[in-house]
Amino acid sequence: MTLIEQLRAVNTASAYNRAAGFELLAADDGKCELAIDAKPDLLNHAGVLHAGVMGAMIDTACGFAAASIVGAVVASHFSVNCYRPGKGQRFIARAEVTKQGKRQLFASAQLFAVEDGKDDVLIAGGDVVLLVA
Amino acid sequence: MTLIEQLRAVNTASAYNRAAGFELLAADDGKCELAIDAKPDLLNHAGVLHAGVMGAMIDTACGFAAASIVGAVVASHFSVNCYRPGKGQRFIARAEVTKQGKRQLFASAQLFAVEDGKDDVLIAGGDVVLLVA
Amino acid sequence: MTLIEQLRAVNTASAYNRAAGFELLAADDGKCELAIDAKPDLLNHAGVLHAGVMGAMIDTACGFAAASIVGAVVASHFSVNCYRPGKGQRFIARAEVTKQGKRQLFASAQLFAVEDGKDDVLIAGGDVVLLVA
Amino acid sequence: MTLIEQLRAVNTASAYNRAAGFELLAADDGKCELAIDAKPDLLNHAGVLHAGVMGAMIDTACGFAAASIVGAVVASHFSVNCYRPGKGQRFIARAEVTKQGKRQLFASAQLFAVEDGKDDVLIAGGDVVLLVA
Numbered sequence: 332m333t334l335i336e337q338l339r340a341v342n343t344a345s346a347y348n349r350a351a352g353f354e355l356l357a358a359d360d361g362k363c364e365l366a367i368d369a370k371p372d373l374l375n376h377a378g379v380l381h382a383g384v385m386g387a388m389i390d391t392a393c394g395f396a397a398a399s400i401v402g403a404v405v406a407s408h409f410s411v412n413c414y415r416p417g418k419g420q421r422f423i424a425r426a427e428v429t430k431q432g433k434r435q436l437f438a439s440a441q442l443f444a445v446e447d448g449k450d451d452v453l454i455a456g457g458d459v460v461l462l463v464a
Numbered sequence: 465m466t467l468i469e470q471l472r473a474v475n476t477a478s479a480y481n482r483a484a485g486f487e488l489l490a491a492d493d494g495k496c497e498l499a500i501d502a503k504p505d506l507l508n509h510a511g512v513l514h515a516g517v518m519g520a521m522i523d524t525a526c527g528f529a530a531a532s533i534v535g536a537v538v539a540s541h542f543s544v545n546c547y548r549p550g551k552g553q554r555f556i557a558r559a560e561v562t563k564q565g566k567r568q569l570f571a572s573a574q575l576f577a578v579e580d581g582k583d584d585v586l587i588a589g590g591d592v593v594l595l596v597a
Numbered sequence: 598m599t600l601i602e603q604l605r606a607v608n609t610a611s612a613y614n615r616a617a618g619f620e621l622l623a624a625d626d627g628k629c630e631l632a633i634d635a636k637p638d639l640l641n642h643a644g645v646l647h648a649g650v651m652g653a654m655i656d657t658a659c660g661f662a663a664a665s666i667v668g669a670v671v672a673s674h675f676s677v678n679c680y681r682p683g684k685g686q687r688f689i690a691r692a693e694v695t696k697q698g699k700r701q702l703f704a705s706a707q708l709f710a711v712e713d714g715k716d717d718v719l720i721a722g723g724d725v726v727l728l729v730a
Numbered sequence: 731m732t733l734i735e736q737l738r739a740v741n742t743a744s745a746y747n748r749a750a751g752f753e754l755l756a757a758d759d760g761k762c763e764l765a766i767d768a769k770p771d772l773l774n775h776a777g778v779l780h781a782g783v784m785g786a787m788i789d790t791a792c793g794f795a796a797a798s799i800v801g802a803v804v805a806s807h808f809s810v811n812c813y814r815p816g817k818g819q820r821f822i823a824r825a826e827v828t829k830q831g832k833r834q835l836f837a838s839a840q841l842f843a844v845e846d847g848k849d850d851v852l853i854a855g856g857d858v859v860l861l862v863a
Contacts, residue, residue, distance in 0.1 A: 390519065410676070
């Protein structure tokens with residue numbers, strides 16, 4: 332299996348990721364793109380993307396970005412800045428490893444709302460601290 | 465409606481919270497207890513609670529803790545410390561407002577795994593910064 | 598040397614800690630108390646404790662709390678919630694390890710402003726993720 | 731006074747910033763560069779830049795980045811990722827506002843160690859949540 336096939340198998344092996352509909356678009360060389368289609372079960376009482384889903388996408392995208400260079404990792408800390416209400420047909424997290432150490436990696440992600448015919452809108456950003464598993 | 469009835473109506477009005485199965489056990493005077501039963505769709509590839517669900521519970525419990533004293537709020541930042549793998553039959557977040565300002569509140573939560581006949585196990589903790597809506 | 602003497606030697610060996618005036622009041626069993634007297638060089642343009650000093654005290658107190666159980670540590674991440682302007686004659690950080698792992702520890706601290714004849718006032722709180730060195 | 735002169739006056743009005751030696755190199759349009767020369771009083775027991783100074787530089791640079799577009803601000807939360815030991819002759823924080831709202835701004839900064847004849851080394855990064863004052 333290629334690296335992306337291996338990481339997609341991990342994505343599929345996660346019941347949460349399957350249920351939420353996480354699609355692993357790309358993961359290579361410390362970077363990752365993870366997408367999700369908007370659907371009712373992801374929304375909060377105000378009808379916008381639940382902050383928990385923002386966090387899940389940022390955590391997951393950063394995890395795959397790190398896994399693309401060191402294999403299995405486990406998140407020890409993550410944080411999320413909620414910039415704007417998450418309105419859109421689709422959401423894409425773009426993550427990148429910012430520092431690779433022997434025992435620990437740091438990664439950051441930005442989360443965008445995507446609509447046909449419109450520019451992507453940055454709705455959240457976040458950081459993750461990961462331990463090599 | 466009493467306060468808890470109002471906040472439970474908000475919880476039920478959130479499609480995400482319904483789909484995940486968030487139960488608002490208590491919310492009063494800046495404190496909140498939020499519970500969820502373990503089910504396959506909440507687990508990651510390793511078979512433990514997905515970090516995104518940890519974040520969603522911490523964010524949501526802190527939101528209700530804040531809402532119990534000031535009404536509508538919106539999270540601007542949250543962070544999660546992942547202490548232990550989340551294994552259990554049920555998970556309970558206990559949140560508390562740590563500082564109430566005019567425009568902004570801070571809240572903290574601890575997330576416990578609960579099993580019959582065992583002590584609760586602290587699996588994660590986190591902080592949320594909220595704006596009065 | 599006793600544990601507190603060893604940790605006080607580390608405190609004294611830090612030029613920053615000496616210059617700032619950090620006093621290590623106690624450090625044992627995963628807990629720590631660190632104090633500082635207010636002085637002009639610690640204040641920001643508004644005449645209150647600089648947020649950077651809040652962070653330094655929280656980071657340092659959490660470091661000593663962790664060092665009291667595992668020896669040398671290094672901070673990988675820390676965060677600070679700024680609750681109130683830091684006004685006082687003296688400031689005390691009270692830190693505690695919240696989770697001890699083999700490779701990594703988590704600690705939290707609260708920072709109080711102290712004035713003679715008044716109740717301590719909570720001015721900031723924060724979390725630190727530490728690696729065993 | 732021009733904007734940079736006004737912000738430099740704020741920098742100079744802060745006793746902490748003067749004592750630490752913060753130099754406001756640039757602040758305009760939501761961006762800021764803040765520098766400091768290495769000196770013994772900024773170092774920890776291991777002889778590298780104290781994490782508290784990393785936090786102070788990140789907090790301060792983000793504050794000036796925000797102030798350059800909205801005037802007075804106050805930090806409510808900041809976090810720091812400590813990537814590498816801070817060794818260098820000089821340190822420069824480069825900050826940028828990532829989201830400007832009416833009541834609240836988010837900013838991020840990267841902190842670099844600078845040595846003559848060498849490439850800048852990224853030693854820390856961080857985020858700040860700020861309220862419009």
